[in-house]
Amino acid sequence: MSNLDIAAENPYFDQARSAALVNGRMGEQTPERLREIMTVLVNHLHAAIKEAEITEEEWMAGIRFLTDVGHMCTDWRQEFILLSDVLGVSMLVDAVSNERPEAATANTVLGPFYVQNSPHYPNGHNICLDGKGEPLVISGRVVDEAGRPVAGAEVDVWQTNDEGFYDVQQKGIQPDYNLRGVFTTDEQGEYWLKSVKPRHYPIPHDGPVGRLLTALGRHPNRPAHIHFIVRGEGFQTVTTHIFAPDCPFLASDPVFGVKKSLIADFRRVEDQALAEKYGLAAPFWHVEWDFVLVAA
Incomplete structure (x- = not known):
């Protein structure tokens, strides 16, 4: 069953199929490459939260951290690139x-x-x-x-x-x-x-x-x-x-x-x-x- 079918069959939140529900909300006009990338990102993000059992406090700490990263960015300093660098992503x-x-x-x-x-x-x-x-x-x-x-x-x-x-x-x-x-x-x-x-x-x-x-x-x-x-x-x-x-x-x-x-x-x-x-x-x-x- 596709993500779209899962979302259509039951549009309400369910922890076990949370990623499929989110991905199933994408519209038919979504560009294929964007659809592919977002599907992979959502799948891995939801899987990571479940595997590590992230708490509300930990998730908010992460959001505050990313907010601080954004506030640190200027015309000559890109803190998000620095974050990408130290995580090996760059x-x-x-x-x-x-x-x-x-x-x-x-x-x-x-x-x-x-x-x-x-x-x-x-x-x-x-x-x-x-x-x-x-x-x-x-x-x-x-x-x-x-x-x-x-x-x-x-x-x-x-x-x-x-x-x-x-x-x-x-x-x-x-x-x-x-x-x-x-x-x-x-x-x-x-x-x-x-x-x-x-x-x-x-x-x-x-x-x-x-x-x-x-x-x-x-x-x-x-x-x-x-x-x-x-x-x-x-x-x-x-x-x-x-x-x-x-x-x-x-x-x-x-x-x-x-x-x-x-x-x-x-x-x-x-x-x-x-x-x-x-x-x-x-x-x-x-x-x-x-x-x-x-x-x-």
Whole structure:
């Protein structure tokens, strides 16, 4: 018997068939995709309430929590996205939406601090504008699944400074577009740039989501990482991170953004001759990282 038949046969509330009754109230004009999504959501929500035996007091506490989440939202802070992040939902939606072959570079979440129209720089440019932090060279190639170079691909990169803040979080303290830039691959698909070694930082935890993390015995610290968006004509755009392997929070990212394939090898280089080649002083850090794109 369909949900519609159940609702028509007996339109009055019954705990045993509560979800079917709610879903049966949808009209014939309801778009099919909306019908599908709402049916699944209602089924699981009702099942969760029954399984956990949620009390009226607990349900009201949940409503107050969601109300607080809404009140925390501003033009520059989206507490509901933060809630989605710490529940692992943002990464799950990203994974479902961006399934790629195993050999391709994995996607991960964009994060709240991406800025469009960052400056375009020639390969080798240093995006650290304030001179703080341990020098880092990032170099590699953008290739297709067969290993062929993708020339003219854009490598859009951004990260925190040595104190764990993005430039947009410290207006007037950091230079605008500090540790941001867009680079273009050459005919061999190669790119390289100078930056600084990233460090961990806490997600905003002064609101209801932070209180939830505390109640769950979880910390707010994202492991050290560098963001990338890589775009190549005729290829799917990839939004991803690379992570520093020595970060103490690597295995406990509060937004579940770490994938094993995105943990990079940060090598400490003592060779002064090699440092001079890159226009740096030893020691410095070096990451070699290739991006593998999938045809659109």
